[in-house]
Each structure stands twice: as structure tokens, then as C-alpha cells.
Amino acid sequence: MLATCPFCPLRCDDLVVRAEGTHLVPHEVDCPRAHAGFAGVAAESARLSSLAAWRTASVLAESIADRVAGAASLRISGTIIDITTARAAVRLAAACGGVVDAAESVSSAAMRRAIEREGVVAATLAELSQRADSVVLLGDPSDECPRLVERFLAPSPAPPARVGERARRRFLSLGESRIAGLPGERYTHIEVARGDLHRLLAEARGALRVGKTDSSGIATWLADATYSGWLWSSEALDPLAAGTLVGLSTELNRERRAVLVSLASDTTLRSVSTWLSGFSGPVDFGSGAPQLLENSTPAELTLWLQPYPTAPPPPLEDTFLIVLGMADAELAERADVYLPAGVPGVDFASSTYRGDAAVCLPLHALLDRGLPSAAEVLGELQLRRTDRC
Amino acid sequence: MLIELAGGAVYDPRQNWAGDIRNLYIEDGRLRGDVPQPSEVDVRYDLSGHVVMAGAIDLHTHIGGGKTTIARMLLPELLAAGYRAERPRGEAVGHGVQQGGGLLWNGPDGFLPSAPVAGRRYIEMGYTACFEPAVLPSNARGAHAELADTPLIDTGGYVILGNDDVLLGMLRDGVEQSLINAYVAFMVTATQCIGVKVVNAGGINAFKYNQRMLDVDDPHPTYGVTPGEVIRRLARAVEEIGLPHPLHVHGSNLGVAGNIESTLKTIRAADGHRIHLTHVQFHSYGKEGPLGFSSGAEQVAKAVAENPNVTIDVGQVMFGQTVTISADTMHQFQGTGRATPRKSVILDIECEAGCGVVPFRYRHRRYVNALQWAIGLELFLMVDDPSRVFLTTDHPNGGPFTTYPHLIRLLMDRSFRATALAEIHSDAAAASQLSGLDRQYTLRDIATMTRAAPADLLGLGDLGHLSAGAVADVTVYRPDDDIEAMFARPTHVFRRGKLVVRDGRLVDSVDAAITHTVRPAIDPGLQSRLAERFAAAGGMSMRSLRISDDELASSILSRPEIHPCR
Known part of the structure; x- marks a missing residue:
């Protein structure tokens, strides 16, 4: 089947993938990122399947709702590659008075x-x-x-x-x-x-x-x-x-x-955050309304979006680290809480900006493994936050 | 629930009501035609002494797509400063108001509001539908997603064609009109748009070859076709595939002294096919006078009167800081030297078009800016038929849409206009005919220009009027000698039958975003030829371009509302 590859800023939309059981393998393409990306997803899926059954977005959100609500400062960051997750991240930051901050390269x-x-x-x-x-x-x-x-x-x-x-x-x-x-x-x-x-x-x-x-x-x-x-x-x-x-x-x-010509990995969150908040760059909702944050600093609690195992991990910081998405074993071990969620462009459909920022491509749902999406978990968290407010 | 709007003075040009005292009835989001029994009415609003119109429609406002994002990225210091200046002291902001699954919050306001703020400001002024005029095909998903996040108003877009290598290649090769038609129909359908816009036909493409000017009858440096031919073939295609909205034309030589000649040539190039000349104020400049810059408004008004196939919107300049954003990179690049503050973004996009972002401050004591302001008002006042001239500032290019109430007062209040004229650069005032134009727009004219006529021009059959069965978008104003105050703060705004604004303030939300679109027929026999040309052009694949109804609803989060073709 044809796919848009989510694993690098090029977002190649000519990728052919073949299903092997519940795993996907790129077909006739010599791209180490695509192969490693799909292999990483397959490995993590297998590891998680052996540990426990998938849990719903509601259950995942409930498990951290009190922690998020009680945090003196919240930072939502990571590699967010699809519009659905980006919207949910910004809205949760707004609901909680937190910071939303794309993980941007040097x-x-x-x-x-x-x-x-x-x-x-x-x-x-x-x-x-x-x-x-x-x-x-x-x-x-x-x-x-x-x-x-x-x-x-x-x-x-x-x-x-x-x-x-x-x-x-x-x-x-x-x-x-x-x-x-x-x-x-x-x-x-x-x-x-x-x-x-x-x-x-x-x-x-x-x-x-x-x-x-x-x-x-x-x-x-x-x-x-x-x-x-x-x-x-x-x-x-x-x-x-x-x-x-x-x-x-x-x-x-x-x-x-x-x-x-930019080839950035943060273009999707950057675009969505900018149209929702009015600002490009880290945005702080701490005063209620969005404000541009000159320098993002570690928060008491970091909610890190990890869309697939081969995406860059969060920096080492003194923060309570919740990883939402699909991490490799090392990051899963490092996180204080790890909430597995589906991969955009693999488990669910959405839209994504290519690294050059203007071109917006479809991400397709290729598998149904019953995983919740990160956006669903963020949405559930927002509902709980609103209820508590 | 049955709602009665009782005793208002209703202005509905479609029904020839001009202040008629009427009762309106709303049920299930639509206007009812019959008069129900009093016992059936659930909620009654006494609107005696009030003015009632349909919800207003803005047919040209840049509120979605990557260019607004680029502008916000370029100007954080101005946006932050605008926010600080406009936030009322002591006002509790809170963490936002829940709005149909989204959030509204106060944010950078002024000339470049965020999507949530833009939706809120529009609905608070009584606007219920707004159209983004520059949707790049490769960016259409993002544009619709941003529009879907602009709450409380319906939206739609015009896909940009006429600088894309696919079309220019077809014109160079002299293909038959049916293939052009199939291409245009495919692009409109694939991008979920309602119309087609051409921007500086061929000129954006020519700029990529380092050409800095291209007039209507100049051949493109590589493809050999002229802007005039691009406009003629596109306008014909738009007509033949039955789009309700005529080809939306941003002409050649934007902002250049003497460009009135290009504008008149553009009208001739259309060869009788329907065209809508957009932000025509920026294309109505002569080069007479000691400063080589003069008004061409009278010539444009005369041409509009003589060519029934032509409509215009003005793109009025309003004084103050703004940012100009346009696909017209050729002329935006020329403007970078006048950028205020001095920085800009120029972007070539995906073999389709481009994007230029140049901040600018219009000053009333600067001759050219002052005359631009006067030319816009001349156009409004010289075109006799309010159904053929539309109220726009080309937001944010001429100024932010939030200045519309002020602009309406300038049109309706002659003495207010005279006072404003006295404050601009005296040479500009003297060079303008404005002081001799006594016309004052009536409420009926305003209802025509901002409701009935844009709905007709876009083919929105059930919007822009208050007939039985129409969508119950209704705006209620309290008459005021200060017309600006009247139009800035409607007492009631109903969107799809729900009261969302009371006394100029948002009081409720609406559930879902709506995208107005059309579905022209595509000759299936021509699709393979189109696919070959797409593949050769090197831009996005046809497959990735196409946004399905399901994707629009489930991923982009807007429901398509499909209007019939002609």
C-alpha cells in the first residue's frame, strides 16, 4: 500500500509498504530512516504486546490526570509531526496554563x-x-x-x-x-x-x-x-x-x-501553534492568554510527545517526565511514566507539514492495532482538566 | 426550538425589504416562511427599533494558509506589543472559553489575530462567513485546518492557479480548452475550494526566472504565454465548468504607479468572460501629477459600468501598522525596500505560486498612502451598483478587518468623511475627487454589498438573505448616530439559529466548522493526461493533493457544504 513516510522531514508520499503480520516493511526503497522507523515501531509493538494489552485513551489519561493537574508548571514538547496531535497539545497547554514548545534543532x-x-x-x-x-x-x-x-x-x-x-x-x-x-x-x-x-x-x-x-x-x-x-x-x-x-x-x-530551503522536523507543531496562539516559538499560557516565551526552561512536569521510537528523545533535565507515544526501550525505562500510543501515519490518519513548512500532506492509517492516538489521550486530559477547573 | 425576532426593521435586498418592519421565525437553524401560532414560539426577542440583516459575508480576507503563519513568525515583537496595548487593564483573561471542542482565548489582536481571535472578532461584528482567497494547492490541507480552527464562522477558499507549471505548460502546448477545464475542475475539487483565483498571472512564475516585471500582454520568458491569455483561458474554464464565482483576479503590476492601464487591459483580456477584480484599489493608480502617482478610480468605475462581466472588491487602505501578505512575490519583492519594520519573507512554493510577506505602516501624512486611502473611497462611491463592489480591506493588506465599522461610517456619513479627508496629506486630498463625492451609502446598500451580493457572487444559495429556508445567520444592530459604533457592536448575532453574540460580546459557541465548496464535473477521460502533466511538473502528486470529504470531516475537522454549479 502507498504511504506517506512519517520518519523524516521529507515526508515521502511515494512510499510503498507491505504488511507482514501486524508489522509494516518498506518495499523497494533504499531509505535507512524508513526501514529503521518501521522496524522500531515493530520492535516496540512486539515488546509492549508481551507486557500488557493496549489500554484506552481514557485509562491512560486517568493514570496521569492528577499528576498533570497538580503540577506547578507543565511543558508539552517533543516531536509532533501531525496536525491532530499538535492541536491537542496546544489546547491542553492552554487549558492547563502550560507551555507548548516544539523540540527544534540547533x-x-x-x-x-x-x-x-x-x-x-x-x-x-x-x-x-x-x-x-x-x-x-x-x-x-x-x-x-x-x-x-x-x-x-x-x-x-x-x-x-x-x-x-x-x-x-x-x-x-x-x-x-x-x-x-x-x-x-x-x-x-x-x-x-x-x-x-x-x-x-x-x-x-x-x-x-x-x-x-x-x-x-x-x-x-x-x-x-x-x-x-x-x-x-x-x-x-x-x-x-x-x-x-x-x-x-x-x-x-x-x-x-x-x-x-528548510528541512525542519518541527514545522507541523510550529504551524499549528502559531495559528492557534498567534506566536511562533515557545508559547506560554501561564497568564491565561498566550505569550511568546523567549527561552523555554525545564518545567516541574514535562509531557513529551514521542511519535515513533527513532525520533529524538528529550534532553536530560530535572523534570518529571511523561512520555506519550511510542518510545524505544531505553526511553521507556528513563521516563517516569510511559504511555504507549499509536504512530501518526501508521496507526491513524492525520495531516503533516513537510520540513520545508508550506507543503501539507496526508498521513494514512495503515494498521489497526487498537492503539489510542496521542491526540485522544491529550483530549481526555483536557476534559479532565476542564472538569477539575 | 422556535425563535421569534419581532418587529425589527429588516433590510433584505433579496426580498426587496429596506427597513420593513417584520417578524422573523427561526427553527432548526433555518428561517421559517409561515407565521406560527404565538403558542408555538419558545423564545421571543423584541427587536423594535433595531435594524435586522442577514449575517455578513467577507469574500476576501486572508485568515488561513501558511502566509499568515509566516507573517506571525516574522513579527513576534509587533504582535506581542499589539497584544499588550489592546488588552484592557484589569480584565480577567482566564484560560479560555470552551468552544465546540476548541478553545477561544484572547491573544495577539490587531492586524494579525490568531485563528481563534479572528473568528471571535468576525462574529462579534456580525460576520458569519469568510473566504480565504489564496489557497495554494500544496498547502490546502493546512489552510483548511487553520480555517476550521477559526471558530464561529463558516469558511471557504479559492485555489490559486495561473502560475503553476502544469497550467503554463498546457497553455504553451496549445492544449484544447476541455483539458484546461478538466484541470481546473480537478484542482477545485481536490482542494475543497469554492473558486479559483489568479494572482499576477504568470508573473509569480516569471519571478522565479529572475524577471521583475510582466505586464498583461508581455510573453512569459520561458512559456511564452501572456498573462492576458492565462486570464482568458482560466476565466473561460471557470465559466464552462459552472463555478458560481467568476475567476477571482489579482491583476498585474500590483501597487505600481500607472497600473490602471494593466487593469483595463486585464478587463479586455477576459474577453467578456466573468471576472472579479480583487483589491482593485491597489490596481487603480495613474502616474499623473508632480509625484507621478494619481487616482485611476474614475477609469475603473467607468470600466465596471461598461463591462457587466466585471465585479470588484476594493481593498481599502486604513491608516496604521499592518502586514502585506500576497502570493505575488514579484511585487512583494519590489516592496521589501519599503518594509516597516525592515524585514520580509519571500517564498517560491512548489512550482505552484509563492508567498511574500512585507510589513508596512500606512501613514495619513504620506502622500502616496493618503491617496491610496482616497482612491479606495472613490471606488466605493463612483461604482453606482452596490451589488458589484464589495467591502474589503484585503485583510490584512490594506488594514485589518476589524476596521470595517469605521469604513462603513466613511461610506455612510458624508460629514465624517469630510473630516477624515481634512486630516490626510493636503496634496493627496487635492489630487482626489473625494471632496466632490456627496454620495452616502444607505443601510440597504450596506446590506447589498456585505450580504446579498457576495452570497450571489459565490453561489451561496441559502446565505446572505432572510427568505424562508435560508440559513438563520442573522445580525441585529441598534441604530446609532455613530455608525461605526452601530456596526462594531451588534446587539444580537444568530449563527445557524443560535444566539452567539449579545451586545457585541460572545455569549455562546457553535458546534462545528463548515467549509463551503463546489463539485464541478471532471471529464474522466482526461484524467490520465492530467496525471502525466502532474508527474512531469515535479510538484505534489495528484493523489496527495486530493482532500476527500471524509478527510475534511474526520481529520481537518470541517464539514463540507456543497453548493451547486451553474
């Missing part, structure tokens, strides 16, 4: 701050794939999005969509190691330590502004691009690099086209 946080300061010129993946004659990669985003090269970068854009005369797309990567799968003859790699990235970008920006060359040759490379697209890994951008990159893209667009 790069996402830096880029969000840079955009708040200066704005951005950006694009979605299809534009990059169809138009760009030149692509710059900061770090290795294909490590986190394994089909990035296959689906969006390797095929050279063709007329009429292609911008510029270059028949074959070329690549430049700036980072600590070369990126696999890019064509050698059109691929340039410049070794850059993470902390040095902003310096190189700033130098390139300065050189472009005055029409000169820079020591790394980046400005010269960029000056020869008609439509360049920029991608980065989740750890590549510190605040300085993000700010410089935004400025550089603005500079480039004076005479040509250049776009930044």
Missing part, C-alpha cells in the same frame, strides 16, 4: 531567530528540484533525510522549469565531510569546521557586494549561479551562521535568484 532555532530579525528569501523542495542550477549544502542534510539526493537533488532540472542555461546541476558543500551520492565532476567540497561557517559566508557576502573574489572561492561559485538553493543539516547553523546566511541570500537576490 539549526531550526538559529534560523527562526534570524528570520525574526531580518526575514528570508526561501523556497520549497520542488522549486529547488525543478529550478536550481546550483545547490549549496551546509553540513550533510542527507544524513537526516536519506532520500534527499535521490528525490530532489540528483535529477538535473530540465526546461522549461529549469532556470539558467546550465544543463547539469552543480553542488557545493561546506562542512566536515563530503556528501555521498553527489556527482564527482559537478561537486565541490570545502572542508569547514562548524564554528567557521559564518566567517566563510560573511566573506563571500562581502566579496559579492563589491564584486570581488573571496579566499575560499565561494563568492565566485555563487556569482556563476542563476538560481541557487541552500540546504543545511540540523546541527550546521549556529546563530551567527544563520544570520549571515540570511543576509547573503538577500544579497544574492538583488541580481539573481537564491533561496533557502
